[in-house]
Amino acid sequence: AKRPCGETAERGKGADMSEYLASTPTWVVVISLIILITFAALLAAMVQAFVGRRAYKVIELPDMTIELWVSERRFPRAADAVVVPVATDLKMVAGVAKVVRDATANRLQIEADAAAPLAPGDAFAGSGGKYRFGSGILAVVMDAQKRTTPEWITGAISKAIDLAQSRAAHSILIPDMTEDLLRQPPT
Numbered sequence: 001a002k003r004p005c006g007e008t009a010e011r012g013k014g015a016d017m018s019e020y021l022a023s024t025p026t027w028v029v030v031i032s033l034i035i036l037i038t039f040a041a042l043l044a045a046m047v048q049a050f051v052g053r054r055a056y057k058v059i060e061l062p063d064m065t066i067e068l069w070v071s072e073r074r075f076p077r078a079a080d081a082v083v084v085p086v087a088t089d090l091k092m093v094a095g096v097a098k099v100v101r102d103a104t105a106n107r108l109q110i111e112a113d114a115a116a117p118l119a120p121g122d123a124f125a126g127s128g129g130k131y132r133f134g135s136g137i138l139a140v141v142m143d144a145q146k147r148t149t150p151e152w153i154t155g156a157i158s159k160a161i162d163l164a165q166s167r168a169a170h171s172i173l174i175p176d177m178t179e180d181l182l183r184q185p186p187t
Helices: 005-014 017-023 026-051 095-103 107-115 150-166
Strands: 057-060 065-068 079-086 123-127 133-140
Touching: 079 095, 079 150, 095 107, 095 133, 107 123, 107 133, 123 150, 133 150
Parallel strands: 079 133
Antiparallel strands: 057 065, 123 133
Protein backbone atom coordinates (compact mmCIF):
# COMPACT_ATOMS: atom_id res chain seq x y z
CA ALA A 1 0.00 0.00 0.00
CA LYS A 2 2.98 2.26 -0.46
CA ARG A 3 2.74 4.88 -3.13
CA PRO A 4 5.55 5.49 -5.53
CA CYS A 5 7.62 8.61 -4.89
CA GLY A 6 6.62 10.18 -8.18
CA GLU A 7 2.91 10.05 -7.30
CA THR A 8 3.35 11.96 -4.01
CA ALA A 9 5.48 14.62 -5.62
CA GLU A 10 3.12 14.93 -8.53
CA ARG A 11 0.08 15.13 -6.26
CA GLY A 12 1.71 17.81 -4.11
CA LYS A 13 2.51 19.97 -7.10
CA GLY A 14 -0.76 19.69 -8.97
CA ALA A 15 -3.21 19.31 -6.08
CA ASP A 16 -5.84 21.99 -5.89
CA MET A 17 -7.73 23.30 -2.87
CA SER A 18 -10.86 21.25 -3.52
CA GLU A 19 -8.94 17.99 -3.06
CA TYR A 20 -7.59 19.18 0.28
CA LEU A 21 -11.03 20.34 1.46
CA ALA A 22 -12.59 17.06 0.33
CA SER A 23 -10.11 15.08 2.39
CA THR A 24 -10.46 17.35 5.47
CA PRO A 25 -13.08 16.30 8.05
CA THR A 26 -16.22 18.49 8.06
CA TRP A 27 -15.90 19.42 11.74
CA VAL A 28 -12.44 20.91 11.11
CA VAL A 29 -13.79 23.08 8.27
CA VAL A 30 -16.79 24.23 10.36
CA ILE A 31 -14.68 25.15 13.40
CA SER A 32 -12.16 26.95 11.20
CA LEU A 33 -14.94 29.00 9.62
CA ILE A 34 -16.38 29.88 13.04
CA ILE A 35 -12.97 31.07 14.21
CA LEU A 36 -12.44 33.14 11.04
CA ILE A 37 -15.89 34.74 11.30
CA THR A 38 -15.31 35.53 14.99
CA PHE A 39 -11.99 37.25 14.25
CA ALA A 40 -13.53 39.16 11.32
CA ALA A 41 -16.39 40.40 13.54
CA LEU A 42 -13.93 41.39 16.27
CA LEU A 43 -11.79 43.27 13.77
CA ALA A 44 -14.88 45.06 12.36
CA ALA A 45 -15.97 46.05 15.90
CA MET A 46 -12.51 47.43 16.67
CA VAL A 47 -12.42 49.46 13.44
CA GLN A 48 -15.93 50.81 14.11
CA ALA A 49 -14.92 51.82 17.67
CA PHE A 50 -11.99 53.85 16.35
CA VAL A 51 -13.65 55.32 13.26
CA GLY A 52 -17.35 55.54 14.24
CA ARG A 53 -19.10 58.54 15.75
CA ARG A 54 -19.09 58.86 19.51
CA ALA A 55 -20.64 61.20 22.00
CA TYR A 56 -18.30 64.03 22.99
CA LYS A 57 -19.08 63.43 26.66
CA VAL A 58 -21.24 60.88 28.50
CA ILE A 59 -22.55 61.48 32.01
CA GLU A 60 -24.05 58.52 33.86
CA LEU A 61 -26.68 59.41 36.47
CA PRO A 62 -28.66 56.93 38.57
CA ASP A 63 -31.84 57.22 36.50
CA MET A 64 -30.57 58.47 33.11
CA THR A 65 -27.63 58.85 30.78
CA ILE A 66 -26.76 62.25 29.30
CA GLU A 67 -24.76 62.30 26.05
CA LEU A 68 -23.25 65.46 24.60
CA TRP A 69 -23.03 65.27 20.81
CA VAL A 70 -21.25 68.03 18.94
CA SER A 71 -21.85 68.69 15.27
CA GLU A 72 -22.02 71.69 13.02
CA ARG A 73 -25.44 72.98 11.96
CA ARG A 74 -27.29 69.69 11.78
CA PHE A 75 -29.08 67.22 13.98
CA PRO A 76 -26.71 64.47 15.09
CA ARG A 77 -29.41 61.82 15.02
CA ALA A 78 -33.12 61.25 15.35
CA ALA A 79 -34.66 61.56 18.80
CA ASP A 80 -38.02 61.04 20.47
CA ALA A 81 -38.22 64.75 21.35
CA VAL A 82 -36.34 67.96 20.61
CA VAL A 83 -36.24 71.00 22.92
CA VAL A 84 -36.44 74.40 21.19
CA PRO A 85 -35.77 77.77 22.84
CA VAL A 86 -38.41 80.46 22.22
CA ALA A 87 -39.73 83.71 23.69
CA THR A 88 -43.14 84.21 25.32
CA ASP A 89 -44.88 84.59 21.92
CA LEU A 90 -43.64 81.07 20.96
CA LYS A 91 -42.45 82.29 17.53
CA MET A 92 -39.80 80.03 16.00
CA VAL A 93 -37.88 82.50 13.85
CA ALA A 94 -34.12 81.94 14.29
CA GLY A 95 -31.45 79.30 14.77
CA VAL A 96 -32.46 75.83 15.81
CA ALA A 97 -36.05 76.96 16.38
CA LYS A 98 -36.38 77.76 12.67
CA VAL A 99 -34.80 74.42 11.72
CA VAL A 100 -37.34 72.56 13.86
CA ARG A 101 -40.21 74.71 12.52
CA ASP A 102 -39.16 73.81 8.97
CA ALA A 103 -38.76 70.11 9.86
CA THR A 104 -42.35 69.99 11.15
CA ALA A 105 -43.68 71.70 8.01
CA ASN A 106 -44.89 74.58 10.21
CA ARG A 107 -47.30 72.30 12.18
CA LEU A 108 -45.49 72.96 15.46
CA GLN A 109 -45.64 76.74 14.88
CA ILE A 110 -49.41 76.59 14.21
CA GLU A 111 -49.96 74.61 17.43
CA ALA A 112 -47.73 77.03 19.35
CA ASP A 113 -49.60 80.08 18.04
CA ALA A 114 -52.80 78.64 19.52
CA ALA A 115 -51.12 78.16 22.94
CA ALA A 116 -49.25 81.51 23.05
CA PRO A 117 -48.37 83.45 25.15
CA LEU A 118 -46.60 81.52 27.91
CA ALA A 119 -44.59 82.85 30.84
CA PRO A 120 -40.78 82.65 30.85
CA GLY A 121 -39.61 79.37 32.37
CA ASP A 122 -42.62 77.46 31.01
CA ALA A 123 -42.74 74.89 28.18
CA PHE A 124 -45.13 73.69 25.46
CA ALA A 125 -45.24 70.27 23.75
CA GLY A 126 -46.41 69.93 20.16
CA SER A 127 -46.13 67.67 17.15
CA GLY A 128 -42.81 66.50 15.78
CA GLY A 129 -41.03 66.27 12.48
CA LYS A 130 -41.50 63.20 10.36
CA TYR A 131 -38.49 60.84 10.63
CA ARG A 132 -36.59 63.33 12.83
CA PHE A 133 -38.22 63.50 16.25
CA GLY A 134 -41.48 62.43 17.85
CA SER A 135 -42.45 65.75 19.41
CA GLY A 136 -41.22 69.31 19.52
CA ILE A 137 -41.00 70.90 22.95
CA LEU A 138 -40.85 74.69 23.07
CA ALA A 139 -38.95 75.95 26.12
CA VAL A 140 -39.78 79.59 26.93
CA VAL A 141 -36.32 80.87 27.88
CA MET A 142 -36.84 84.56 26.94
CA ASP A 143 -39.32 87.29 27.73
CA ALA A 144 -41.12 89.46 25.16
CA GLN A 145 -38.03 91.70 24.76
CA LYS A 146 -35.82 88.63 24.08
CA ARG A 147 -33.99 88.91 27.41
CA THR A 148 -33.10 85.78 29.33
CA THR A 149 -31.96 84.68 32.77
CA PRO A 150 -30.32 81.45 33.93
CA GLU A 151 -33.38 80.68 36.07
CA TRP A 152 -35.72 80.90 33.09
CA ILE A 153 -33.45 78.66 31.02
CA THR A 154 -33.13 76.08 33.82
CA GLY A 155 -36.86 76.11 34.58
CA ALA A 156 -37.92 75.91 30.95
CA ILE A 157 -35.51 73.08 30.11
CA SER A 158 -36.62 71.13 33.22
CA LYS A 159 -40.29 71.53 32.28
CA ALA A 160 -39.50 70.59 28.68
CA ILE A 161 -37.81 67.37 29.80
CA ASP A 162 -40.79 66.57 32.05
CA LEU A 163 -43.18 67.16 29.13
CA ALA A 164 -41.08 64.95 26.86
CA GLN A 165 -41.04 62.17 29.44
CA SER A 166 -44.82 62.44 29.85
CA ARG A 167 -45.01 61.81 26.08
CA ALA A 168 -42.95 58.60 26.54
CA ALA A 169 -39.77 60.06 25.06
CA HIS A 170 -36.68 57.97 25.81
CA SER A 171 -34.21 60.21 23.96
CA ILE A 172 -34.38 63.99 24.16
CA LEU A 173 -32.30 66.22 21.89
CA ILE A 174 -31.28 69.54 23.45
CA PRO A 175 -29.39 71.44 20.75
CA ASP A 176 -26.96 74.32 21.25
CA MET A 177 -29.12 77.38 21.94
CA THR A 178 -26.40 79.99 21.63
CA GLU A 179 -27.61 81.44 18.33
CA ASP A 180 -31.21 81.50 19.56
CA LEU A 181 -30.31 83.32 22.78
CA LEU A 182 -28.41 86.10 20.99
CA ARG A 183 -30.45 89.20 20.25
CA GLN A 184 -31.61 89.11 16.64
CA PRO A 185 -31.77 92.24 14.47
CA PRO A 186 -35.30 93.52 13.81
CA THR A 187 -34.99 93.05 10.03
